[in-house]
Structures are given as structure tokens and as C-alpha cells.
Amino acid sequence: MALDEALCFSVRKGDSPVVLRLYTWEAAAVSLGAFQKTADIDLEYCIKSNIPVVRRPTGGRAILHGDELTYSFSARNEGIFSEGLMGSYRRLGAAFSRCFELAGLACVMKNELERGKRHVRSPLCFASSSLGEISSRGMKIIGSAQKRWRDGFLQQGSIPLTVDHERLRGVFGKFVPSSNRHSGNPIPGGLRDIMPALDAALFKRRIIVAFEEIFSITLADSRPSPQELEFAHQLMAVKYRDSLGTREEKAGDPFCNTAGIPPQG
Numbered sequence: 001m002a003l004d005e006a007l008c009f010s011v012r013k014g015d016s017p018v019v020l021r022l023y024t025w026e027a028a029a030v031s032l033g034a035f036q037k038t039a040d041i042d043l044e045y046c047i048k049s050n051i052p053v054v055r056r057p058t059g060g061r062a063i064l065h066g067d068e069l070t071y072s073f074s075a076r077n078e079g080i081f082s083e084g085l086m087g088s089y090r091r092l093g094a095a096f097s098r099c100f101e102l103a104g105l106a107c108v109m110k111n112e113l114e115r116g117k118r119h120v121r122s123p124l125c126f127a128s129s130s131l132g133e134i135s136s137r138g139m140k141i142i143g144s145a146q147k148r149w150r151d152g153f154l155q156q157g158s159i160p161l162t163v164d165h166e167r168l169r170g171v172f173g174k175f176v177p178s179s180n181r182h183s184g185n186p187i188p189g190g191l192r193d194i195m196p197a198l199d200a201a202l203f204k205r206r207i208i209v210a211f212e213e214i215f216s217i218t219l220a221d222s223r224p225s226p227q228e229l230e231f232a233h234q235l236m237a238v239k240y241r242d243s244l245g246t247r248e249e250k251a252g253d254p255f256c257n258t259a260g261i262p263p264q265g
Contacts, residue, residue, distance in 0.1 A: 056156060105141075
């Protein structure tokens with residue numbers, strides 16, 4: 001989380017071009033949305049099960065990370081990304097839709113609210129599909145959320161490959177749908193539920209190809225600069241390690257000033 005924010009800060013300052021970061025997880029962890037209540041998950045279960053909990057810089061609802069491919073995307077609010085929240089969601093959604101198409105999976109991106117359909121009151125990200133998100137065969141296959149500043153934005157997203165339903169129920173309890181029959185809510189699942197032979201490395205490569213195709217760019221492999229790593233370590237120390245990262249965040253962030261820089265002292 002700290003590195004994602006540090007990379008975005010570098011992009012916003014103009015010290016780095018647009019950044020697409022792809023990463024995986026060494027062990028299970030839970031990330032809460034920026035304004036989400038800790039009561040939405042079973043913290044006691046997480047502690048007993050050695051599942052770290054962190055609060056994301058982006059909004060949205062909680063995710064149990066594990067066997068998945070996670071991405072973050074940082075850009076300035078200019079050019080094709082000057083269209084605001086939904087404009088950037090749609091553009092990034094088009095790139096991921098193309099990725100799934102290259103993988104041979106038909107999918108649909110939600111571009112408008114459905115009239116007459118009740119909003120799903122669940123703290124679990126994959127319990128429902130929101131505007132700009134992608135589903136296939138009735139299952140949400142990617143969950144995304146944004147943090148926006150005046151000069152740029154950070155979008156983070158999760159693409160589950162498999163889902164540990166026992167652990168999922170331990171973290172979210174009654175909020176995990178057990179059936180579509182009554183609620184109409186999708187049962188959280190992973191890509192391998194509908195693509196058993198999925199090659200994760202090849203899929204990652206298809207994401208890169210899709211982004212290059214949709215945005216007419218060439219992506220270059222790179223690593224964080226020393227300055228970005230230093231800032232990430234500062235953020236981790238003063239923000240993301242605070243009481244398991246579960247502090248309740250208000251409209252502003254008490255750990256950062258308006259420029260997103262940790263205060264001195």
C-alpha cells in the first residue's frame with residue numbers, strides 16, 4: 001500500500017510517467033477501503049489466523065487478498081485522464097476488458113446503474129459489481145477503487161485467481177453469499193473457477209499487451225527509484241503500520257498534508 005502511494009506521488013509531481021504496477025501476495029491479508037469501518041470484518045479472526053489488516057489509500061470495500069494478481073495505476077489528471085472519476089474507470093476498464101478478451105473470456109463492464117435494483121449492503125468488495133467494474137458469467141472478476149487528488153489519481157484493483165471460501169467466511173461471516181437464489185448477489189470466485197487452465201504469467205503478459213494496445217503506448221519494465229522507496233518506508237512507518245492499519249480514516253488524512261507528504265516531527 002505504501003509503495004503504491006509513493007509511486008503515485010512521484011507521478012503526480014511529474015517525476016515519473018504513468019505507472020502500472022502488477023504484484024502478488026506472499027500470504028493472505030485484508031485491505032479495508034479508506035473510509036470503511038473495522039467493524040465490517042472479524043478482527044479477532046484475522047488476529048488468530050495471522051491475517052494482517054491494512055487500510056488502503058483508495059476507497060471501496062474490503063478485500064481478502066491471497067491467490068490473486070493485484071494492480072495499481074497512477075496518472076496525472078490530464079490528457080485522456082482529464083475526464084474525472086468515471087472517465088478514468090471506463091478507460092482502465094476498457095484495457096482490462098481487452099485483456100480478458102485476449103485470454104478468451106467474454107466479459108461485461110458495468111457502465112450505468114440498474115434501475116429498480118437494490119444496492120447490496122455488504123462490506124465485501126466482491127459481493128456486488130459497481131460502476132466501471134467487470135464481470136463474466138455472472139461473477140465479478142475484478143474489483144477496483146480510486147483515490148483522487150487535484151493533480152492525479154491512484155487506482156488499485158484485485159483480480160482473484162482462486163478464493164479460499166472458508167477463510168473468506170471467517171473474515172466476513174454472514175456477508176459472504178452462500179447462494180444466488182434469494183439475494184441475487186454473486187458468489188465471490190476466482191478466474192480459475194471459469195478458466196481452470198489459466199496461466200498466471202501469460203495472463204499478466206496479456207494485461208501489458210492490452211494496455212499497450214488500448215492506450216497506444218509501449219510499457220517499459222522499471223523498479224522504484226531510491227526516493228520512491230524512501231517515501232514508501234516513511235509512509236509505512238507513520239501510516240500503514242498504525243495499529244494493524246485499522247484506524248478509522250475521516251474525510252482528511254491526519255497522517256498527511258494536502259500534498260500527500262507525511263508531516264515532519
